[in-house]
Amino acid sequence: MSNILEINHITIKYGKSIAVAGISLKIPEGGIVTLIGSNGAGKSTTLNATLGMVPLTDGSLTFQGEDITNISTAERVKKGLALVPEGRHLFPYLSVYKNLLLGATQRTDKQGIAEDLEFVYNLFPKLKDRSKQKAGTLSGGEQQMVAIARGIMSNPKLLCLDEPSLGLAPVVIEDVGRKIKEINQKRGTSILLVEQNVHLAFGVAAYCYTLQVGKLVAEGPIDEIREKDAVRKAYFGG
Numbered sequence: 079m080s081n082i083l084e085i086n087h088i089t090i091k092y093g094k095s096i097a098v099a100g101i102s103l104k105i106p107e108g109g110i111v112t113l114i115g116s117n118g119a120g121k122s123t124t125l126n127a128t129l130g131m132v133p134l135t136d137g138s139l140t141f142q143g144e145d146i147t148n149i150s151t152a153e154r155v156k157k158g159l160a161l162v163p164e165g166r167h168l169f170p171y172l173s174v175y176k177n178l179l180l181g182a183t184q185r186t187d188k189q190g191i192a193e194d195l196e197f198v199y200n201l202f203p204k205l206k207d208r209s210k211q212k213a214g215t216l217s218g219g220e221q222q223m224v225a226i227a228r229g230i231m232s233n234p235k236l237l238c239l240d241e242p243s244l245g246l247a248p249v250v251i252e253d254v255g256r257k258i259k260e261i262n263q264k265r266g267t268s269i270l271l272v273e274q275n276v277h278l279a280f281g282v283a284a285y286c287y288t289l290q291v292g293k294l295v296a297e298g299p300i301d302e303i304r305e306k307d308a309v310r311k312a313y314f315g316g
């Protein structure tokens with residue numbers, strides 16, 4: 079299977095401090111991969127650098143076999159990368175509909191935009207009901223749905239999600255997990271899910287990378303990690 083994205087030995091510094099130290103990740107075409115780690119591990123830095131919003135100090139990025147290390151964020155979005163940022167970053171005083179359209183600003187295919195709008199309204203019927211409502215008046219869970227839907231509006235091949243569970247109640251997090259799977263299954267969109275919520279990450283992804291203070295400390299298929307976890311629990315009781 080070919081990889082849609084390859085992150086090759088990237089290092090990212092803020093001034094003199096190293097946030098990400100020579101990490102490599104592969105996202106298979108059509109797959110769901112998660113990058114987990116605690117606060118400050120370097121998860122957002124990695125995603126933001128993948129989108130070209132934070133410069134790499136070292137390393138490279140390959141998207142669909144093409145080196146994208148030195149192209150702009152807008153060009154990366156045109157090629158099929160999208161980010162649902164940490165904390166949603168909606169325009170609270172704009173309607174849901176207008177927030178959604180902001181995801182399609184790099185596109186010119188009107189027909190495709192209309193189809194994708196229909197797709198996200200089918201995926202999140204509540205957003206259709208509230209399309210004219212100001213985004214800032216929605217619940218946290220609904221705002222996360224708007225952020226994800228806006229990401230889909232660029233018709234990405236790879237959707238990067240930065241901690242979609244942040245600040246949401248467990249039942250809402252379950253729902254977010256189901257929607258992420260549905261996007262992957264119905265559109266074939268590859269997913270890179272950054273999370274601190276291991277329950278959500280393991281419920282959705284097939285492969286996991288674990289980041290600790292800027293370094294990858296573990297990786298493997300979710301099934302294997304689960305098995306190890308079950309063994310650990312059986313022997314050590316926790």
Ligand SMILES: Nc1ncnc2c1ncn2[C@@H]1O[C@H](COP(=O)(O)OP(=O)(O)O)[C@@H](O)[C@H]1O
Nearest residue numbers: 092096097115116117118119120121122123124
């Ligand atoms: N804009 C920035 N300037 C300086 N340091 C930053 C900046 N953004 C993040 N950092 C630092 O980089 C490290 C990784 O942060 P981040 O990528 O946000 O981690 P995570 O998303 O895993 O919580 C942290 O030590 C954080 O304080």
Ligand SMILES: [Mg+2]
Nearest residue numbers: 121122123164
């Ligand atoms: Mg973060």
